[in-house]
Amino acid sequence: MSAAIPPNPSLPPNPSLPPNPSLPLRLDGLVYRAGPKTIIDGLDATIAAPGITALIGPNGAGKSVTLRLIDGLLRPDAGTVRIGEGAPVRRAFLFQRPALLRASAARNVALALAPLGLERRERAARTRAALARVGLLDRADDPATRFSGGEQQRLALARALVGEPQLLLLDEPTASLDPAATERIEAVVAEIARGGTKVILVSHNLGQVARLADDVVVLARGRAVEHGPMAQVVFQPKTAQARAYLKGELPWTAYAAAS
């Protein structure tokens, strides 16, 4: 299913796209258990193409856990995550719930530059650029924990972008944004991907998936049940689980029907 993914016509061809060291991203027989519960249950997926891969599926399917496994925050009980050929990859993770320090917005963003060993001036310049990108430059010195939910999410995105990651894991980056901010953030994400960053995007916003994704992985009960080009998966899903999710059926009825 995951073999050849054709280029997405919605993205302008970019011959200068640098080779991305995080590709191919291979998840082989991933299993993750929490207590008696098997959350990820033999997940296989090979993401070979650059651009944006959407990871979709019902609540509790294991999308966030999969991102944590890819980032290395969780260790699989079985199976492997292989990122590229094993060379170090700059990665960034935007969590579903933004976690910000009780400090200024700028300091929160600059934190992501700490491991890069940049000069102060360079850090400050990049921080400002990242804040400008998400429309928060005028709030740079405000305490981050006083931001609204949507502002916090944008700030967390700025922190994810500032280190120029090669692999960017986005867990519902626009879940609490207003339409204008959503549009802006989608543009930023598309631009990042065109710049050569591999993006894994978890989203329940199917319009957004259709607008942004090159390929789509459908997760159900901890397994990848479908993986293919966006248009095919979103508009002609092959599996019952994918169809049920995309049609907006409640997953528990879908599972009952599927099993």
Added chain:
Amino acid sequence: MVETLAESVARLASLDREVVAIAWLSLRVSLTAVLVGALAGIPLGALVAVVRFPGRQALVGLLNASMGLPPVIVGLVIYLLLSRSGPLGPLGLLFTPAAMVAAQSVLVTPLIAALTRQIVADAEAHLGDQLRSLRLPPWRRAGLLVFDVRFSLVTAILAAFGRAISEIGAVLVVGGNIDGFTRTMTTAISLETQKGDLALALALGLVLIGLVLLVNAAATILRAYAVRAYG
């Protein structure tokens, strides 16, 4: 009773030099001990909260239990260490304010470490994955979490100060309650009560309570001020 109180107030009003000296010593000893306890206990507690290592649970249990260390036992151990025949005897610190600082430091360090560990662990549940994902080394994560909970740590510091300034067992055993040298508020109150100088005991008691209130009020005001700036 009323007479005693009146006399106490009179002695307070005249700022009896003896009372001032005793109060100053108590304050100095306890604040120094809390400073030492914070310098040792905050990093210790934060690292225990952040780093996973074998035996961590046991250490957490030990820290929590040692919040209840009886002061007089701590005093006794420090006494044995500092006594003439003890390993630290040559330092000649027994029955000096330094010995009292040492004993109170031992008393408050586990308290501060245990409270810090709990406070930092709660913050870690919220921020830990984010900081790990940023690939920050453990000491840096611990530092950032301490920074994040800085306002809550004020409470831990105040608890430590309260324990230090109001304990009597440790300072009595290692300080010896020497008039004009190692006599603190608590040892003086105990002594004056026994001697029957209730007015002085009560005056000292009022000063002790006043000191505790003052330090707490100062910390609360500072904290509120800082929180307003960086909630």
